[in-house]
Amino acid sequence: MTRWKQAALGALTLTAASAAFASPAMADDELPFTFNGGVTFLNDYRLRGASLSDTKPVIQGSVEAGVPIAENVSAFAGVWASSLDKDAGAGAMETDLYAGMQGTISGVKVRARYLRLVFHDAENIDFDQYEVGVSGPVGPVTLGAGVIHDEYHFTGHSTYTYTSATLPIDNTGFAVKGLVGYEDGTRWNDKVNWQLGVSYARGHFLIGADYIDTNKFSAASNGDNRAGATVVGYIGARF
Template identity: 30%
Template sequence: MKAHKNFRALAGLAGMALALSAQAAKAEDAAPAAPKEFTVTGSVSVLSDYRLRGVSQTDRGKTLQAGVTVTHKSGFYGSVFSSNLAGWGTFGGPNLEFDLIGGYAKAVGPVTIDAGLTWYMYPDGAAKTDFAEPYIKVSGAVGPVSYLAGVAYAPKQKALGNYSNTTYSYGQAYDNLYLWGDTSYVIPSTKLKLKGHLGYSKGNPGLGPNGTSVAPTGSYFDWQVGGEYPVGPFTFGVSWVDTDITAAKSAYLQPNFSVQNGRLKGASIAGSTALFSATVSF
């Protein structure tokens, strides 16, 4: 009789152990996977125009762009970005922009702080065209609205200074400041995202290599409003882009500041336009 009771007690303990083991296994399966050491993301886009801070870098023509970002679980990341160029902003060679970006992003309470540096390169282009630009961004969300505010400041560099076509020499180094804010809102029960952007540039009002400048008229505003919609692996976007750079403000930049070829020849490269895009991300 005693042995029978002991057997029942052992059976009960075994049953409890099996139940606890099953619960532990279930909890382990439900637990989120540990973050990967590195994550890789990227995208390839086709756009009707490449607007850098409101100014066309492709002579108001189409562009193909690609980028890849590698992020460590600590928050450090590195990116590369590339785009074709035409007209204003080209420096000879293959007429390509190739950017190297490195930074660190960390969540601090309800916001994410992101600080880094972009190195703008123009492979095989004219001398003194590459420049470095540190930046800091703060992003977050208030209800359904996401926001981002950023400051990019390029310290004094000869690539941002004046260039003399008569002596083929570079003048003093110059700096450049860009302030911007972005916001977005996804319409409830849809996938449609509305987006807005406002930026302010202040820098060299003269002409750099090949008659270009990061802040063409010294200081100006640019803005963009539009939306995007995902369809399968693609995201399609349309927006309206403009600046407050008038014909009078850009008169001393001509003919460089006008479209050089095609049906829009002679039009401002900072004028308002509808911008269309198709992006596939991975």
């Protein structure tokens, strides 16, 4: 099975499962839990500014379930998957299995989760990830910040910190967003990434583009910088 067929099958399976749970016959108000998911096509998969798809297009899909456990607190678990490119050294496909908790304190959202990142058709690069993030409104802008720690199973570790901002354009479906992050550890040393983008959402539909860059060079299979400046465009559907 080719990379695209394998990834498309996985993404469509996740999306179909999400849509089935979100159907009128099983509406959220009839269940003690919620489901959501989606599928997205992108012209590149950038993780913290560096391409994991050898600067090639990808398809990504996800499904997530959540359940309230206290006032303003819920637990969640999900699966996220993306096609990759073996030339980038991370196998043909990535699958992330995750679970966590989230809640709101005085208008500030707090989220913590654990992820297991699995890279299919690649050896000894699966790893565990621990993430804590906060976000909240400051005037019309939503500000966010977080820390992500990666453990590479006795071969090293890295820590990534980031700050983000999102500005919705009232009643238009458009939003402007930006992010700056810093990573230091085994796989990247003293790396800074930044991005600025615009998105449009209406109903289940989502489209957008981000300008992305870093301060590092890492060669793609064609010799280009897979961590260099680029514009990533995407289109998708959410359920």
